[in-house]
Amino acid sequence: MMIPVCRLADLPRGEAYRLDIEPPVAVFHTEDGEVLAIDDTCTHQDASLADGWLEGCEVECPLHASKFDLRTGAVDAPPAKLPVRTHQVVVDDGMIYVRPSEAAPNLPPCVAARLGAGGPA
Numbered sequence: 001m002m003i004p005v006c007r008l009a010d011l012p013r014g015e016a017y018r019l020d021i022e023p024p025v026a027v028f029h030t031e032d033g034e035v036l037a038i039d040d041t042c043t044h045q046d047a048s049l050a051d052g053w054l055e056g057c058e059v060e061c062p063l064h065a066s067k068f069d070l071r072t073g074a075v076d077a078p079p080a081k082l083p084v085r086t087h088q089v090v091v092d093d094g095m096i097y098v099r100p101s102e103a104a105p106n107l108p109p110c111v112a113a114r115l116g117a118g119g120p121a
Contacts, residue, residue, distance in 0.1 A: 044080035
């Protein structure tokens with residue numbers, strides 16, 4: 001299922017858009033023009049990665065400075081230990097769409113408990 005996000009023209013390079021689904025997804029438009037999507041919630045603690053700092057293809061969590069690779073979801077800097085999910089992005093006729101991953105998310109325990117979704121041990 002493809003979810004419409006916003007028009008590409010409405011997401012400036014270097015900015016992010018938070019897609020309010022459960023769990024939320026952050027869509028980033030890099031300075032190089034790539035559009036990438038990851039889970040919006042840091043796997044260390046409940047913080048929005050869309051509110052973080054984007055540098056290249058990496059986002060830094062605004063809470064404790066964990067860094068995640070937008071292309072792979074891998075953790076590039078602690079304290080986070082678990083990766084975030086990545087999601088397929090399609091830009092069609094100037095519109096950004098996200099196809100959410102079917103993999104289970106790595107949510108911090110406080111968020112997983114709230115959603116009843118389990119989470120990392």
